[in-house]
Amino acid sequence: MAEKILLVDDETDFLEVMSERMSARGMEVTTAESALDALEQVEKGGFDAIVLDLMMPGMDGLETLKAIKRKRPELQVILLSGHATLEKGIEAMKLGAMDFVEKPADIDALTEKIHKARAEKMVLVEKQMETKLKNIINARGW
Amino acid sequence: MTTTTDLTGWTGLQFFGRTTASVSHELKNALAIIKENAGLLNDYLLMAEKGTPLKPERLKIVADRIDQQTRRADTLIKHLNRFGHSIDEPLTTVDLNEIVSLLAALTQREVSMKQATLQLAMGESPMTVKTAPFWLLTFLGHCMTFSLKVLGPEKVLHLQAEKVEDGTRILFSPLSGLQGAGQEDFPGEAEMALLKSLDAACHIDPDAGTLLVNLTNR
Numbered sequence: 001m002a003e004k005i006l007l008v009d010d011e012t013d014f015l016e017v018m019s020e021r022m023s024a025r026g027m028e029v030t031t032a033e034s035a036l037d038a039l040e041q042v043e044k045g046g047f048d049a050i051v052l053d054l055m056m057p058g059m060d061g062l063e064t065l066k067a068i069k070r071k072r073p074e075l076q077v078i079l080l081s082g083h084a085t086l087e088k089g090i091e092a093m094k095l096g097a098m099d100f101v102e103k104p105a106d107i108d109a110l111t112e113k114i115h116k117a118r119a120e121k122m123v124l125v126e127k128q129m130e131t132k133l134k135n136i137i138n139a140r141g142w
Numbered sequence: 143m144t145t146t147t148d149l150t151g152w153t154g155l156q157f158f159g160r161t162t163a164s165v166s167h168e169l170k171n172a173l174a175i176i177k178e179n180a181g182l183l184n185d186y187l188l189m190a191e192k193g194t195p196l197k198p199e200r201l202k203i204v205a206d207r208i209d210q211q212t213r214r215a216d217t218l219i220k221h222l223n224r225f226g227h228s229i230d231e232p233l234t235t236v237d238l239n240e241i242v243s244l245l246a247a248l249t250q251r252e253v254s255m256k257q258a259t260l261q262l263a264m265g266e267s268p269m270t271v272k273t274a275p276f277w278l279l280t281f282l283g284h285c286m287t288f289s290l291k292v293l294g295p296e297k298v299l300h301l302q303a304e305k306v307e308d309g310t311r312i313l314f315s316p317l318s319g320l321q322g323a324g325q326e327d328f329p330g331e332a333e334m335a336l337l338k339s340l341d342a343a344c345h346i347d348p349d350a351g352t353l354l355v356n357l358t359n360r
Binding site: 011016021057082104107 | 163166167168170171173174175177178179181182185189204207210211254255256257
């Protein structure tokens with residue numbers, strides 16, 4: 001099954017070319033040009049991973065990352081940045097980003113990270129299901 | 143204790159660093175788009191080798207994007223180069239319109255990060271003024287940052303250079319946020335030191351919503 005990716009960047013040309021390249025690699029890509037658009041898409045759900053630009057007008061990538069993690073903690077976020085400083089990278093990882101990639105990114109390396117993100121998300125979802133089931137069993141005394 | 147000279151030097155260096163970081167970030171964005179389009183051409187070639195025919199209209203889109211982004215990168219480098227050369231002469235005669243348009247170009251990213259729009263109004267050209275271009279840009283850069291903080295809800299910043307009786311001036315407006323909190327921190331110690339070295343004056347009018355920078359003829 002195709003990986004469902006949300007690609008977030010304020011550069012329209014970047015979104016167009018990346019989504020075409022990612023689609024050619026078998027991914028199902030949705031794009032968002034702003035943090036607000038991205039959060040609306042996240043609300044709808046169904047993504048395996050989010051590729052998110054760090055520097056965007058309005059709400060920046062780190063703020064968006066926090067908001068995404070609040071809404072859907074299981075979602076795997078890969079941050080993209082034109083100026084990947086170590087500090088920002090550490091901050092992003094602390095906030096729950098799965099990875100931090102510097103622009104221009106290598107599409108094959110990014111694809112690998114997306115595969116990994118999907119696998120990690122599946123593990124997290126399975127754990128969530130397991131916890132839910134345990135709670136139901138405990139609550140009903142089965 | 144920091145001397146005025148040290149403070150001015152530090153402020154200038156900080157502005158230089160901030161500006162080059164911002165422009166280089168933009169440059170990386172342009173390069174990323176160019177790189178991905180080159181990659182897309184490779185994808186098309188691989189697909190063609192496997193029997194999918196090349197579509198000229200797709201190739202045209204890729205070529206146009208590469209052309210557009212190369213021009214964008216070239217413009218960014220030109221601006222950065224002009225900024226770099228602004229420190230060549232400690233005091234020189236410049237066209238204030240050029241300084242203001244360079245400021246607009248260098249701070250474009252800062253403006254768009256605040257989701258604001260910049261409107262430039264040029265005065266008569268050339269509007270010559272004898273000044274220290276780098277230090278003037280540094281001071282105006284600080285004015286820009288401050289103006290963006292106190293910009294009205296419409297988020298349109300009007301920037302104008304004009305001739306006045308005793309010299310020239312640059313106007314930042316409409317700054318409706320000047321009525322609220324925040325204006326007390328501008329001009330601060332660093333900006334006052336810059337104003338002194340530029341022999342310039344700065345007037346903030348909260349009622350009119352304006353920030354005026356007056357440059358006297360030297």
